[in-house]
Amino acid sequence: MRFDAFQDFRRRQLASDPSLVDAAETNVYRALAPLRPDPPADPGTVHRCDLARAWLQRYELPPEWSGRAMVSRGVRHGLGTVFPWLHAVRARVWLPGDVYPVYAELARAAGLAPATYPTLPAPVLPAAPADDRPEYLLLANPSKPLGRYLSDAECAALVAWVQESPHRHLLIDSVYDLGAPFAAGTRRLLSTGRAVLLHSVTKGWLWPRSFGVVLLGAAQADLAGAFRADPPTPEQLRLAESLLTEHGDVPRQVADALAARAERLFDRLPAEVLGAVAPAGRTCPGNYFFPVDIPARTLRQEYGVLALPVGVFGESAWTGSVLTSLADAFGPDPGPARRPGGAGGRAAGAVADRQAGQPESAIT
Template structure:
């Protein structure tokens, strides 16, 4: 069942049985609207100019990355926009692209719109990297860290597996979607992959500051300088740059507040779950800061029929042969979003 069809199904179920435990809300912005910072007011003297290079350095400082990387930190309008610039370049390079098949259908939509024919690999119940032998073509593996709906960061062993995959060919690179990493600095696995010199990191203010499609950074690898021109040709608007400057310099506390609120909501969900269901949530997902996705090895139909819990079937996220489902903690304890 795809996302739109499931949402229709969800609303019908809640209308008929409003006492169901709704563990299927996915709209972070609606759920946490009270935490979203207001846009900046223009000063009496008029709007000031914010430069992309200054924002890139501010972003690097926040995440404790070397400021000398600023020439590689491409300011954009978010992860989706960043992929929209990267994917056509991969198509021109005749690159092979691997996407997680059960994370976001939008990855595939963007890739196919760019003329790519991506392969896929599963992440549920655990990531399984592609095993195709390397050849002379450029080859890119996109992963999310932390991964949704897996609801956790890469383990040490999984990080080692990605590094081993990179070592098999000098033509291999990894694209890291770090939009759900709400902490600073970035997770150890992400930093280890950056240290290989073979990674491109995509990040934005979408989740941490609840401002989608506004501002992001694509941190290119040391050998990706030729991509810089494509990003410089598609900058954010001056208004978006001013908003991003305020978020980074004046509202740096917001991601922490988001993490704290999500922890409260997760505990609220756990308190309402039947013991059998709570025990099926992996410990790493329960312990991941800022997480609100919790996979369980129980089908969504079973959760609804036997436990009166409305969960997301895996098909909502794209491809995937896993029979389990995913719970979210955004809606609180009733059928209405908190």
């Protein structure tokens, strides 16, 4: 089921059965709107080179990389610049097929015919042998909706994949990494010298499509001109400076707010469903996606939990589903609730809602 179709389905389900636990909201900007910093009032001039250096300093990356740190309007804009270049050099491109449908849309718009690999219930790297073409594999770390950082073994497998051929490279989407410096796995992949890192203020500061950085490698030096010819607006540059210098603590606040929401979700889940949530996902900072190896239909019909079917994220052979912690019921003041349990979880959850005096609008 595609995203738009699922949203219609979700609205109908919640309207017809308000006792459902809504674990299918995906709009993090609406959920965390009070944390989003206001744009700056000062219209002063900001230079891209200064922002690139400020970004490198925040993430503890070498200052001499400033010539490789291309200022962009975010990861989507970054990929929208990288993908046409990959088409021009006739690159072979691998995308995660169950992460973010926009990856494939951007690739096809650039004339690419990407192949895919699965990430759910765990990443499986492509086994196709290398040839003499440039070859790029896109990954996210943390990976969503997997809901966790890549493990040491998975990062080692990626390093081995790259080292099998001098033509292989990685594209790392780090937008969900709310920490500084970046995760150890991301830094390990960067150390291969074969990775392009894409980052933005989209998730950490809740400002989508405004500012990001694409950290190029030596093999992508020809891309610098394309980024310099298509910069963010002066207003976006000023916003970025404000976010990095005046609101540097916001990503931590976002991570804390999401951790609190996750705990409220877990308190509402039947024991069997909670037991299916992987420990790594429960402890990943800033996570709000929680895959479980239970079909969405089963969750809805047997446990009273409305989850995202995996098809919302792309093609997948996996039969599980994904829970989220962004619904209003998991916000700062959702009211007390008790965890339903056993086969009677749905009825128990409805009783808990009524006993807590929770209005239906808190769910719908």
